[in-house]
Amino acid sequence: MTDLTGQLDEAPEGDRLDRLSEWVNPILIKEVRQAMRGRYFKITFCITLMLATLVGLGVLLVLIAEGGDEVVMGPPFFTAMYACLTFAALVLVPFSAFLSMGGEWDENTWDLLVLSNLRPRQIVFGKVLSGMVQSLLYFCTFGPFLVFAFLLRGIDLTAMMVALAVAFVLSFLLTCVSVAVSSLSRGRFTRVVLMVLLSAILLNVAFGFVAWGSQLMFLPAQLHDTEAQLAIAISMSIGIAVAAFFFAVTSARLAHPEENRSSGLRITALLVVLSILAWETLYDWRSPDDQRILLTTCLSFAALWVVSVFFCTEPERLGRRVAVTLPKNPLVAWLVTPLLPGGARGLLYFVFGGLLVTAWMFAYPGLADPSFSYSSGEASVPFVLLAYGVFFLGLPSGLLSRGSGMVAVRVVSRLSIFLFFILCILIPPLIGFLFNVKGLEDFDHPGNIFMVVAGLVSPSPHFAGVGEYGMGGVTLVGVGLLLVVILNAARIYRQGMEMRGAIAARSTGES
Amino acid sequence: MRTALEVKGLTRRFGKTTAVDNATFEVSRGQILGFIGPNGAGKTTTMRICASLDLPDQGDVLIDGISVLDDPRLVRQRLGFMPDSYGAYSDTTIEEYLEFFARAYGLRGRDRRRMIDYVKDFTALGPLEGKLISALSKGMKQRLCLAKTLLHDPSILILDEPASGLDPHARVELRELVIALADLDKAIMISSHILTELSQVCSSVAVIEAGKIRATGTVEDILRSVESSYVEVFVRTLAPLEAVQRALLEEVGVRSVRRHKGGLMVELDGDEQALAGLVQVLVRRGLDPIEISPNVVDLEDVFLSLTEGQVQ
Ligand SMILES: Nc1ncnc2c1ncn2[C@@H]1O[C@H](COP(=O)(O)OP(=O)(O)O)[C@@H](O)[C@H]1O
Numbered sequence: 001m002t003d004l005t006g007q008l009d010e011a012p013e014g015d016r017l018d019r020l021s022e023w024v025n026p027i028l029i030k031e032v033r034q035a036m037r038g039r040y041f042k043i044t045f046c047i048t049l050m051l052a053t054l055v056g057l058g059v060l061l062v063l064i065a066e067g068g069d070e071v072v073m074g075p076p077f078f079t080a081m082y083a084c085l086t087f088a089a090l091v092l093v094p095f096s097a098f099l100s101m102g103g104e105w106d107e108n109t110w111d112l113l114v115l116s117n118l119r120p121r122q123i124v125f126g127k128v129l130s131g132m133v134q135s136l137l138y139f140c141t142f143g144p145f146l147v148f149a150f151l152l153r154g155i156d157l158t159a160m161m162v163a164l165a166v167a168f169v170l171s172f173l174l175t176c177v178s179v180a181v182s183s184l185s186r187g188r189f190t191r192v193v194l195m196v197l198l199s200a201i202l203l204n205v206a207f208g209f210v211a212w213g214s215q216l217m218f219l220p221a222q223l224h225d226t227e228a229q230l231a232i233a234i235s236m237s238i239g240i241a242v243a244a245f246f247f248a249v250t251s252a253r254l255a256h257p258e259e260n261r262s263s264g265l266r267i268t269a270l271l272v273v274l275s276i277l278a279w280e281t282l283y284d285w286r287s288p289d290d291q292r293i294l295l296t297t298c299l300s301f302a303a304l305w306v307v308s309v310f311f312c313t314e315p316e317r318l319g320r321r322v323a324v325t326l327p328k329n330p331l332v333a334w335l336v337t338p339l340l341p342g343g344a345r346g347l348l349y350f351v352f353g354g355l356l357v358t359a360w361m362f363a364y365p366g367l368a369d370p371s372f373s374y375s376s377g378e379a380s381v382p383f384v385l386l387a388y389g390v391f392f393l394g395l396p397s398g399l400l401s402r403g404s405g406m407v408a409v410r411v412v413s414r415l416s417i418f419l420f421f422i423l424c425i426l427i428p429p430l431i432g433f434l435f436n437v438k439g440l441e442d443f444d445h446p447g448n449i450f451m452v453v454a455g456l457v458s459p460s461p462h463f464a465g466v467g468e469y470g471m472g473g474v475t476l477v478g479v480g481l482l483l484v485v486i487l488n489a490a491r492i493y494r495q496g497m498e499m500r501g502a503i504a505a506r507s508t509g510e511s
Numbered sequence: 512m513r514t515a516l517e518v519k520g521l522t523r524r525f526g527k528t529t530a531v532d533n534a535t536f537e538v539s540r541g542q543i544l545g546f547i548g549p550n551g552a553g554k555t556t557t558m559r560i561c562a563s564l565d566l567p568d569q570g571d572v573l574i575d576g577i578s579v580l581d582d583p584r585l586v587r588q589r590l591g592f593m594p595d596s597y598g599a600y601s602d603t604t605i606e607e608y609l610e611f612f613a614r615a616y617g618l619r620g621r622d623r624r625r626m627i628d629y630v631k632d633f634t635a636l637g638p639l640e641g642k643l644i645s646a647l648s649k650g651m652k653q654r655l656c657l658a659k660t661l662l663h664d665p666s667i668l669i670l671d672e673p674a675s676g677l678d679p680h681a682r683v684e685l686r687e688l689v690i691a692l693a694d695l696d697k698a699i700m701i702s703s704h705i706l707t708e709l710s711q712v713c714s715s716v717a718v719i720e721a722g723k724i725r726a727t728g729t730v731e732d733i734l735r736s737v738e739s740s741y742v743e744v745f746v747r748t749l750a751p752l753e754a755v756q757r758a759l760l761e762e763v764g765v766r767s768v769r770r771h772k773g774g775l776m777v778e779l780d781g782d783e784q785a786l787a788g789l790v791q792v793l794v795r796r797g798l799d800p801i802e803i804s805p806n807v808v809d810l811e812d813v814f815l816s817l818t819e820g821q822v823q
């Protein structure tokens with residue numbers, strides 16, 4: 001055996017296809033082979049085809065019986081075929097990806113994959129790609145049916161292409177989601193529950209999507225509108241970004257606990273937010289619209305906040321394996337701090353991302369249209385969101401940061417952030433209602449971020465606006481932030497010191 | 512002999528149970544270490560940490576001097592681990608299975624072909640070409656899994672209970688494979704809860720119980736450490752057993768005497784000198800000995816005495 005390794009450097013030979021296959025993800029090859037031989041694919045494939053044939057014949061018969069020549073047969077026939085195809089690509093394929101991921105635990109092969117030094121993202125990528133190959137196979141098989149539908153007349157080619165393209169992207173997104181859901185648990189019982197949930201979600205999405213596709217067939221003129229085109233392009237690219245995020249979630253979940261499970265997610269989440277901002281910029285480039293910009297800002301903050309709930313409750317330590325991967329240059333290492341794992345760095349991530357969004361909100365309309373300006377209430381929205389976001393994240397996670405090394409504490413910590421957020425909205429009116437305190441009976445109070453923002457954007461008599469809380473509101477926020485700083489000072493200090501040590505060790509070149 | 516695998520003060524806790532408690536031992540090239548302990552002793556946990564699949568709470572494992580904590584990827588290139596629950600994909604043939612893992616290990620083109628042929632040859636899987644894994648017997652699956660473990664030519668092999676569930680014939684074959692691998696100068700760590708499986712092949716043994724290493728050393732070392740303390744002798748006489756029992760208990764150096772299969776089992780302090788003394792006593796007192804057979808202490812007894820009889 002040892003004598004064989006001496007010859008490893010010889011050039012590989014074989015025909016071109018063989019050589020090409022050397023660079024294909026090995027999981028993909030395995031998955032496709034396994035799927036083609038397995039029962040699941042064979043059975044579902046045959047059933048789908050049979051169903052499509054039967055449904056197609058049925059629709060044709062009904063149409064002929066109803067009106068003969070006058071009826072335009074293209075759209076209804078296409079819709080029927082499209083429904084079958086969508087069912088295969090949006091339900092069957094993602095579900096098979098779910099099963100295939102689960103098979104790695106059930107067949108005890110996961111450890112073997114890890115040992116072979118395949119990275120989690122390679123494994124997940126192979127699974128998703130294999131789903132796409134199956135999806136493509138369905139699309140090709142349905143090709144003749146779709147061509148036939150087109151020949152029946154009444155079908156707009158663009159609309160058909162758009163409907164197919166969107167279905168494919170959605171199939172990709174749902175496959176990523178399914179693999180991510182499958183990676184949530186290795187327990188058999190939980191996986192059954194997840195399976196039921198997932199099938200419900202997939203079926204719902206598929207039905208909704210068929211409805212969208214068919215109305216597109218019957219009213220293809222809506223595609224000539226630039227707004228509609230842009231809207232489709234935007235949702236597709238956001239769909240891909242979200243798929244990438246789920247991809248990162250899965251890779252992170254599957255990575256070794258001591259490895260860096262956070263940076264990939266943090267970067268992808270930031271990319272998703274940036275892609276939202278980029279599309280809004282493109283969409284409104286000629287005439288910036290303050291309402292839409294504010295809506296985008298709020299959405300971006302919400303997305304950042306939700307992922308930060310997970311980041312700011314991470315264990316504190318960098319971990320041995322992360323410390324050795326820090327950039328060698330100390331300045332760069334400090335700059336990427338918000339992207340590194342660790343609870344305090346999670347808070348920093350929110351602040352960092354929030355400031356980026358804020359910068360966009362002020363920079364972009366100014367560049368596009370020099371005469372553009374915000375009202376003072378509007379201009380304060382990002383700062384209010386930032387302050388509230390830090391408050392809701394920092395208080396519970398700071399309180400529980402000591403135990404963040406334990407899974408149970410992390411779960412409690414995450415739940416308590418959401419709970420805290422909801423309670424801040426519910427408690428004041430509840431008190432007002434129970435003790436009959438005047439001015440507290442409604443939801444219009446400083447603890448309710450939604451009302452605060454609404455008041456800032458449109459200070460109408462209907463909303464109390466910032467004026468009513470006045471200095472009281474500002475003081476409240478100030479006190480809240482002070483609390484956050486106090487509760488988090490210790491862990492910020494500790495994580496800072498750990499970073500300093502790790503960076504010093506890296507830049508002096510040891511290990 | 513170069514140390515290939517070094518376990519240093521390894522501790523792993525799961526909640527309140529301490530699965531591995533400060534374990535320390537090492538394996539050199541060309542050596543076969545038997546890792547023996549009853550079920551639940553912590554063998555699998557130790558081996559998974561060695562294979563970089565799990566993390567210790569304390570301590571470290573060095574593979575060729577590289578810590579599994581610091582550079583797991585480098586370690587995995589040098590190490591072959593065969594889990595007790597060997598994984599096998601359904602709907603896959605032997606060929607495809609090996610080819611997939613060879614690809615995963617980054618073997619390309621002709622090298623991959625050659626390596627697959629080599630491991631198939633080595634584990635005698637050749638005749639089974641084209642068979643689905645689900646159609647294989649347990650022994651065959653085990654051999655396939657070993658073949659897979661050898662694909663990247665690891666210098667250190669960790670095999671977790673490879674012999675469990677195999678029929679005697681398959682066990683003998685496995686033993687021969689393991690010896691052949693050690694001859695290729697690989698360091699091998701092999702675990703079992705059944706001692707006889709390993710005593711013939713192992714050059715050294717580590718006995719683990721309840722997470723603690725009870726004894727380490729060569730097989731002879733361990734045997735000697737137990738032998739030197741006492742000898743057990745089976746004695747049969749023509750004289751009535753009660754009389755013999757009474758007489759022997761009066762002698763110095765006799766620890767205990769108990770009835771055993773129509774004779775007496777005598778436990779003596781000391782070594783063969785004490786045995787000679789016993790023979791003299793029996794003859795001198797006219798007790799007409801017709802059988803005196805010292806009980807050969809083997810690994811099984813050592814194991815029983817070390818693990819307080821929990822062997823299964
Ligand atoms: N993942 C785990 N979670 C909790 N306890 C575990 C886990 N793995 C092993 N244990 C416990 O650790 C001890 C040692 O187990 P193991 O290493 O599998 O023993 P062996 O392989 O010697 O039979 C057992 O008491 C077992 O219950």
Ligand SMILES: [Mg+2]
Nearest residue numbers: 554555595672
């Ligand atoms: Mg075990």
